[in-house]
Amino acid sequence: MSAPLLALNVGSATLKFTTFDIQGREPRVLVRGLVDGIGQAEGRLAARTADGQVLCDEPLREVRHENAIAQVLALAESGRNRPGAIVHRVVHGGELFSRATRVDGEVCAQLHSLTPLAPLHQPAALAGLEAARRAALGVVQIACFDTAFHATQDPLATRFAIDRRWHDAGVRRYSFHGLSYAAISHQLPAVLGEGEADKRVVVLHLGSGSSGCVLHRRRSVANSTGMGACEGLMMGTRPGNLDPEVLLYWMEHGGMDIPAVRRELYRNSGLLGVSGESSDMRVLLASDSPQARLAVELYCYRAAREVAALAAQAGGVDHLVFTAGIGERSATVRAMILERLSWLGFALDAATNAAQAVHGGAARLSSADSQRGIWVIPTDEEGQMAREAMALLAG
Numbered sequence: 001m002s003a004p005l006l007a008l009n010v011g012s013a014t015l016k017f018t019t020f021d022i023q024g025r026e027p028r029v030l031v032r033g034l035v036d037g038i039g040q041a042e043g044r045l046a047a048r049t050a051d052g053q054v055l056c057d058e059p060l061r062e063v064r065h066e067n068a069i070a071q072v073l074a075l076a077e078s079g080r081n082r083p084g085a086i087v088h089r090v091v092h093g094g095e096l097f098s099r100a101t102r103v104d105g106e107v108c109a110q111l112h113s114l115t116p117l118a119p120l121h122q123p124a125a126l127a128g129l130e131a132a133r134r135a136a137l138g139v140v141q142i143a144c145f146d147t148a149f150h151a152t153q154d155p156l157a158t159r160f161a162i163d164r165r166w167h168d169a170g171v172r173r174y175s176f177h178g179l180s181y182a183a184i185s186h187q188l189p190a191v192l193g194e195g196e197a198d199k200r201v202v203v204l205h206l207g208s209g210s211s212g213c214v215l216h217r218r219r220s221v222a223n224s225t226g227m228g229a230c231e232g233l234m235m236g237t238r239p240g241n242l243d244p245e246v247l248l249y250w251m252e253h254g255g256m257d258i259p260a261v262r263r264e265l266y267r268n269s270g271l272l273g274v275s276g277e278s279s280d281m282r283v284l285l286a287s288d289s290p291q292a293r294l295a296v297e298l299y300c301y302r303a304a305r306e307v308a309a310l311a312a313q314a315g316g317v318d319h320l321v322f323t324a325g326i327g328e329r330s331a332t333v334r335a336m337i338l339e340r341l342s343w344l345g346f347a348l349d350a351a352t353n354a355a356q357a358v359h360g361g362a363a364r365l366s367s368a369d370s371q372r373g374i375w376v377i378p379t380d381e382e383g384q385m386a387r388e389a390m391a392l393l394a395g
Helices: 065-078 105-113 121-135 150-151 164-168 178-194 244-253 256-265 270-275 279-288 290-314 324-329 332-337 350-359 381-394
Strands: 005-010 013-020 028-036 041-047 054-061 083-088 140-145 200-204 210-216 219-223 320-324 373-376
Touching: 005 065, 005 121, 005 381, 013 065, 013 083, 013 381, 028 054, 028 065, 054 065, 054 210, 065 121, 065 350, 083 121, 083 381, 105 121, 105 140, 121 140, 140 381, 150 178, 150 219, 178 210, 178 219, 178 320, 178 373, 178 381, 200 290, 200 324, 219 290, 244 256, 270 279, 270 290, 279 290, 279 332, 290 332, 290 373, 320 324, 324 332
Parallel strands: 005 083, 083 140, 200 320, 320 373
Antiparallel strands: 005 013, 013 028, 028 041, 041 054, 200 210, 210 219
């Protein structure tokens, strides 16, 4: 395909977009941009070329998914970059979708049927997908899934210890951030070397949403998230692992109904809930508040515990990779996590760790005497979406 590929990552309030040239073996970024303020009276459209040239930075009014998509397509047309295909990030593919899929009316209906599994994320993605189908008639639409990468997990890793009738109804672990882990898996041979890439690698995706995943032979063995993206690591506004008795207590003694419990789990917990100050790790690291310090320490404690649990599920660990916003940029958080993992043979090079936080990019952070590799590898979810779309179009 000679026409560019447009990758859309649509949320309830934002739309991230990237245009790729896909004529080579690897996708090449042409334009990156963001529509902010969806659902608000005022929003903004901003876009830059791959070399940093500003294409637009302008206000928008009454932004909805429909006109946000229209603005992105108009921008592409103005730069003679009308897409030949559009690829969408969809959080949940359930048991129906384990690879990138061309979207038609039947697929849309199937994706809507999965909304109960991801009620906070699926609706926005589908609103963007359907808006793109209406605005770009005749253009191939492709869906990529955050759950698909984890289809290689053993059934033992996906099972909850609940009555079989619930399991048969789809109540199981699906695991998330799959596009990020697939992007890391793709980069492992180039960064670690061919032989090392196939060993047991624990990846920590640390951002506003956080999770951990252990790979073996570059495939997902186990992941910290479960049926939804609230389990596992502590996150910006989500608690991670939580005793179900807490939910019953909230409902019985706190007067909470299901929507209130969901708000507490997804909006009021995690770093924000513990600190009472912010969900932004940068703000908490700069704060002198004891509660902010506690939030950071708890976050790192929980992350270290998850590394050990993931290693156990793969029979050991050979490398640890940090990725996503916090994982790629916070030398302090990385050091605090690794302090708790010295017993596993991880030894950090403090100078390299500090330098990477300034300069960015992929880097080895382990010291010369470390028994295990420690790495930072930037994730690239949109690039992974493009690769999956290219493979589908080529097939």
